[in-house]
Amino acid sequence: xxxxxxxxxxxxxxxxxxxxxxxxxxxxxxxxxxxxxxxxxxxxxxxxxxxxxxxxxxxxxxxxxxxxxxxxxxxxxxxxxxxxxxxxxxxxxxxxxxxxxxxxxxxxxxxxxxxxxxxxxxxxxxxxxxxxxxxxxxxxxxxxxxxxxxxxxxxxxxxxxxxxxxxxxxxxxxxxxxxxxxxxxxxxxxxxxxxxxxxxxxxxxxxxxxxxxxxxxxxxxxxxxxxxxxxxxxxxxxxxxxxxxxxxxxxxxxxxxxxxxxxxxxxxxxxxxxxxxxxxxxxxxxxxxxxxxxxxxxxxxxxxxxxxxxxxxxxx
Numbered sequence: 001x002x003x004x005x006x007x008x009x010x011x012x013x014x015x016x017x018x019x020x021x022x023x024x025x026x027x028x029x030x031x032x033x034x035x036x037x038x039x040x041x042x043x044x045x046x047x048x049x050x051x052x053x054x055x056x057x058x059x060x061x062x063x064x065x066x067x068x069x070x071x072x073x074x075x076x077x078x079x080x081x082x083x084x085x086x087x088x089x090x091x092x093x094x095x096x097x098x099x100x101x102x103x104x105x106x107x108x109x110x111x112x113x114x115x116x117x118x119x120x121x122x123x124x125x126x127x128x129x130x131x132x133x134x135x136x137x138x139x140x141x142x143x144x145x146x147x148x149x150x151x152x153x154x155x156x157x158x159x160x161x162x163x164x165x166x167x168x169x170x171x172x173x174x175x176x177x178x179x180x181x182x183x184x185x186x187x188x189x190x191x192x193x194x195x196x197x198x199x200x201x202x203x204x205x206x207x208x209x210x211x212x213x214x215x216x217x218x219x220x221x222x223x224x225x226x227x228x229x230x231x232x233x234x235x236x237x238x239x240x241x242x243x244x245x246x247x248x249x250x251x252x253x254x255x256x257x258x259x260x261x262x263x264x265x266x267x268x269x270x271x272x273x274x275x276x277x278x279x280x281x282x283x284x285x286x287x288x289x290x291x292x293x294x295x296x297x298x299x300x301x302x303x304x305x306x307x308x309x310x311x312x313x314x315x316x
Contacts, residue, residue, distance in 0.1 A: 003041060004029045007081050016186040018162045020233070028074040042087060045079055047095045058099060065099035072098055106261040106291060113249040114155065114262065120246065124148045125200045133210040139226045145207045146223065147239045150231075152200055154240070154259040157181070157191045158281050161256040165231045170218025174198055183282035191280060264292045 008026050011017045017025070035053055036044050050072075057068045076093035083091055123129055124144045132141035153164055163181050171180040177198060178190045193201075204223075209215075213228050221230040236256055244254040252258065260281070267277050278289040 003082065003087070004033065004078070007078050010081060011077075018184065020162065024070070025074050025077070028071050029078060031071065032075060042082070045075075045082070045088060045092055047092050050075065050092055050096055054096065054099070065101040069098040069101060072096065106265065107252050107258050108262040108265045109244075109250055109252070109258060111266065113247050116249065117151065117244060117247050121148045121151075121243070125152070125196075125203065127203060130203065130206055130210065133207045138211055142207050142211045142226050145204055146226075147243045149200055149204045150223070150236060150239045151243050151259065152197055154256050155263055156194060156197050158260050158263040159191070160260065160282075161233060161236050163282070164223070164236060164256070165221075165233065167222040168218060169216040169220050169222045172201065172222060174202075181282065184284070187282065189279065189282050261292070264289070268292050 007029070008022060011025060012022050032053065033041070035056060054068060054072065057063045057071055058065070063071075072093060076091060079088055079091040079093055082088040118125075121144075125148055129141060129145055132138070133145070150164070153159065154161075157179060159181050160183070163183055166182055167179070173180065174193075177193045177195070179193050180188060180190055182188050208224060211226065213224055216222070223231045225231060225235055240256055240259070241254045244250050264277055264281060267280075268274070274286060274289050274293070277292070278286055281289065283289050
């Protein structure tokens with residue numbers, strides 16, 4: 001096994017990185033190997049060559065500064081791994097500055113848009129929808145029920161797409177109104193569930209029985225596609241686009257992560273403490289959560305300009 005394969009096994013088995021992150025690391029290191037074109041890997045991990053590689057990614061490959069920064073971060077993690085194994089004397093990436101990127105604020109949906117979505121799809125969150133899960137149209141009815149549940153879970157809990165897919169039947173604790181979630185690094189946290197969300201999950205489980213899906217054990221996936229297989233990333237992405245696509249007021253990107261941004265922004269605007277939001281989202285540091293304060297500041301500026309008497313006078 002070569003050094004790159006050994007590192008990939010390390011982040012997969014020991015660090016427990018998600019499948020998507022492992023793929024990103026693998027692709028990035030494969031790109032670097034192609035650039036070396038047969039040159040010795042360890043001797044190539046020096047500041048001069050790494051600076052040349054950065055220029056190559058920016059100027060020849062025409063990659064964005066953000067993407068180049070990601071490539072360099074992957075290489076830095078790889079070098080730290082080699083340093084711990086005694087194969088490098090230091091991390092050569094320490095002396096290389098990352099290309100500057102424009103920091104964009106997290107995109108989020110307006111409360112009115114989310115409220116409109118849940119009102120327009122209320123039928124598929126009610127017991128009346130169960131009557132449709134029979135006969136030829138059973139699969140489509142089930143798809144509408146689970147589609148709304150996907151939006152509900154992502155929005156109410158703020159979990160990541162990978163965390164949604166990884167939910168087990170045993171993670172649902174209806175007695176305590178909690179959902180256990182395994183996040184990055186296999187860290188576990190508990191998220192409180194609204195009574196309405198528990199009822200919607202119960203409805204979904206009843207719909208699954210009507211569709212003929214197998215009874216689940218605690219270790220089985222909580223969410224299943226109409227075919228009975230576990231949810232997968234592309235299915236979740238399509239469901240979010242389909243469900244939110246009918247809302248004309250939602251003109252930005254329709255994705256699971258924007259729903260996560262939305263609930264974080266709303267909680268902060270409603271007075272929730274940063275530490276509480278950090279715990280709910282499963283962030284490893286408060287810095288990752290603080291990005292949402294910028295959205296609150298933008299809202300404050302707008303309110304200030306609309307309400308301050310001097311600002312109102314200037315507009316007259």
